[in-house]
Amino acid sequence: MDDKGVKFVIGIYEDEDVLLDAISSVRAKGVNIYEVYSPFPVHGIESRLGYKRSRLSIAAFCFGFLGTCLALTMMIGMTTIDWPMIIGGKDFLPLPVFIPVTFEMTVLLSAFGMVGTFFVISDLKPWGKPKTFDLRSTDDKHVMAIEIEKNNMSEAALKKLLKSNGASEANSKLMDE
């Protein structure tokens, strides 16, 4: 085997509850898990892996606020300052009239801003390159990947650890970084 790339040990899990317990026991042994890949969202996996809650909702709020400001600036600039006109007997700054457009612009920018941020931080883009440890991880298997170099245990010991924690298979995989 040539030495290019990073060597991983991967554990294949069939069941999400076995996987969750395995994550806890493997981490309790001081093993650093690179990432877990699942075909569907497994509830409670973030806390087991020690991930913090995503701050994307804050991004959504900020973009939404930007949308509100942009909409109001646009409408006040156009109908109050640039070309004031009385429509339906309302004054030059008819705020209730601005509600629908302001609301729509808030939602539009909030949604697009948040999704855009999600794509950028998760490196999702058309023809992006997936990290595929095992092709079955988008079908029916959960894959736990452990980078050998980042841990003190040997490859064989890691495999044994995964097997003892319910992995149906424990394989080696060379990934080019």
Add this chain to the structure above:
Amino acid sequence: MHVESKLRKPLITGGKTLHDVSEDICKRVEQKPSLYWYAAMIISNITLIVGAYAVYRTLWDGIGMWGLNKTVMWAWDITNFVWWVGIGHAGTLISAILLLFRQRWRMAINRSAEAMTIFAVICAAMFPLLHMGRLWIGLIWVLPLPNTYGSLWVNFASPLLWDVFAITTYFSVSLVFWYIGLIPDFATIRDRAKKAGRKVSAYIYGGLSFGWDGAAKTWSRYETVSLVLAGLATPLVLSVHTIVSMDFATSVIPGWHTTIFPPYFVAGAIFSGFAMVLTLLIITRKVYNLEDYITIKHLELMNIVIIVTGSIVGIAYLTELFMAWYSGVAYEQYAFYNRVTGPYWWAYWSMMTCNVISPQLFWFKKIRTNIVATFIISIIVNIGMWFERFVIIVTSLHRDYLPSSWAMFYPTIYDLGMYIFTFGLFFTAFLAFSKYFPVINMAEVKSILKHTGEKVKK
């Protein structure tokens, strides 16, 4: 570990495993379509082409080709517009509001309902666009862009402009919501294609899946994104038909100028949207053998939504009549008297029968769990909802304040052709979707399989 009451019926039957889910759904994408699909596609394409002639004449000769006259200056175009937009309410409602309420039965139906939403909104948009006449000019004039007239800006006090913002926002946010859900499923198709050595589809779905690999970190962000999008889409769904109703409610025409319109239109939209979802899903589940995913339980739950919204619509009709009488305004009273007994009585009573009486049959469990009955009633509801818009629009206009300007509306074949065109567009798009896209959200269905699959529930 998740614990669920044994009393609840399984949402997925047939003892499926995770792999079976991928197999059942991806197979439709990977295999050659059936003869039924080709037949349906050919019929849809013919419909589209026949309708396209009406669109061509409308663009070339102008909207004088339609049956509009000085008194009835809005008729089929806006009727069809509101009808399609209403249908377009179910998808995002199912995926957003039912997500917030944690209704897990949404998972089998949200994908196709959202697709239906997107195509229905495109069909709806055809009508205001073509009503502009020279749409290449109109398209620019509805946007707040600087121009050589001053700039003379768009009128932000007009509900028609609010509609432009509401519908474009609704369309684009629904599209994003739908696409986000599709990404993990495209990745499944991509990996299956890689495994089987199908290079072209691995390349195409590789592009569509955005490099998704199902990492726990990405799933965690994905869940946050879905939840926030659901939170944003919920008021958005309600706002769209509210604003559509304001096209009428902010005017001073008797029969339109009522405060009940926004909630009444929203309920009507959900009502017709669910009816169209039922019509489409009953066919889809049969043609694609998806009976284990879209079960009778799913159809029954949708039928319950139909009873609730249908009853709200019924109460709204009666409230309108009561308020017209109670207001003491002669014009308002006449508008409703004319609706019920005037020359368009048949449209009013078709609406009442289809929308108020027919969904009440779903109180009987035998009827709401019967596929044939559900299919028939879902079509009746859609016919009724078309009549509702026709009644509101045409009967309020055709007897103007002066009897000398009273008129009737007679559609031309171009009115009909425009409507046929949108049907062709809708079904062509839906059939293409059902062939090339996973029709059921595999990732979500897999996530509930362990707790509500038949294996654990027995």
